[in-house]
Amino acid sequence: MKYCRFQVSGRPQYGLVETVAGREEITRLLVNAPEDSNGDMEDVPTRRVEPVSLSEATLLAPVRPSKIVCVGRNYRDHAAELGHDVPVEPLIFLKPPSALLAPGGQIRRPKISNRVGHEGELGVVLAKTCYKVGADEDVRPYILGYTCVNDVTARDLQEKDGQWTRAKGFDTFCPVGPVVSDEVDPWAGVIVETRVNGEVRQHGSTVDFIFALDVVIRHISRCMTLLPGDLISTGTPSGVGPLVDGDVVEVSVQGVGILRNSVVDE
Numbered sequence: 561m562k563y564c565r566f567q568v569s570g571r572p573q574y575g576l577v578e579t580v581a582g583r584e585e586i587t588r589l590l591v592n593a594p595e596d597s598n599g600d601m602e603d604v605p606t607r608r609v610e611p612v613s614l615s616e617a618t619l620l621a622p623v624r625p626s627k628i629v630c631v632g633r634n635y636r637d638h639a640a641e642l643g644h645d646v647p648v649e650p651l652i653f654l655k656p657p658s659a660l661l662a663p664g665g666q667i668r669r670p671k672i673s674n675r676v677g678h679e680g681e682l683g684v685v686l687a688k689t690c691y692k693v694g695a696d697e698d699v700r701p702y703i704l705g706y707t708c709v710n711d712v713t714a715r716d717l718q719e720k721d722g723q724w725t726r727a728k729g730f731d732t733f734c735p736v737g738p739v740v741s742d743e744v745d746p747w748a749g750v751i752v753e754t755r756v757n758g759e760v761r762q763h764g765s766t767v768d769f770i771f772a773l774d775v776v777i778r779h780i781s782r783c784m785t786l787l788p789g790d791l792i793s794t795g796t797p798s799g800v801g802p803l804v805d806g807d808v809v810e811v812s813v814q815g816v817g818i819l820r821n822s823v824v825d826e
């Protein structure tokens with residue numbers, strides 16, 4: 561299934577997204593938040609609404625995570641382009657939930673950075689509480705679905721600070737959406753592409769992850785408890801580059817959708 565989060569009469573609601581006559585429409589409201597379903601989305605209660613075209617809805621970020629855990633350097637070609645060795649274990653860092661930005665929202669370039677860049681990534685939404693996943697345990701039941709993430713980064717501040725909290729943590733630096741879908745399989749390969757003003761900047765497949773999702777989730781869960789609704793961003797392919805005022809950046813995840821945001825100077 562696919563769902564989004566959107567404004568209905570000024571109130572945020574989760575909506576079921578279905579393809580009707582070749583068009584994606586919000587056809588039903590989810591009665592409960594998906595992150596409260598304990599991963600059991602098949603029989604989730606819904607109620608009918610007047611269908612709304614997904615492209616015309618006032619979308620919100622489809623996640624409300626307690627934390628956003630990101631993986632750095634999870635594609636060989638991206639590690640190489642930044643001059644780094646291939647890591648021997650997943651490199652993780654956090655983005656604050658205050659950085660979340662809705663589909664269609666404006667990424668604000670802070671005055672104190674001269675080099676803000678895009679990182680298109682596959683996002684993973686957690687279905688249930690996850691701590692110290694066993695070596696042989698299947699991680700799939702812990703996953704609610706997948707989405708598009710732009711891990712926007714102030715590249716100059718990342719280099720200057722040595723650690724990444726500020727470079728990755730500005731408000732609007734975590735666009736997410738437009739939907740969460742459980743209809744794709746990253747282990748089998750999902751194309752992740754980033755376009756700026758229509759030009760392809762990044763193109764990769766999740767089959768080229770250095771660390772597959774089960775390794776990533778197991779690794780994170782050895783450190784911290786992942787909660788339902790938490791978001792993991794799985795790293796970016798090569799081709800990271802700058803964003804400037806007036807740009808329109810799109811992150812597309814095959815089978816999930818296209819996350820589109822504009823860029824403005826603060």
Ligand code: MG
Nearest residue numbers: 679711795796
């Ligand atoms: Mg990244």
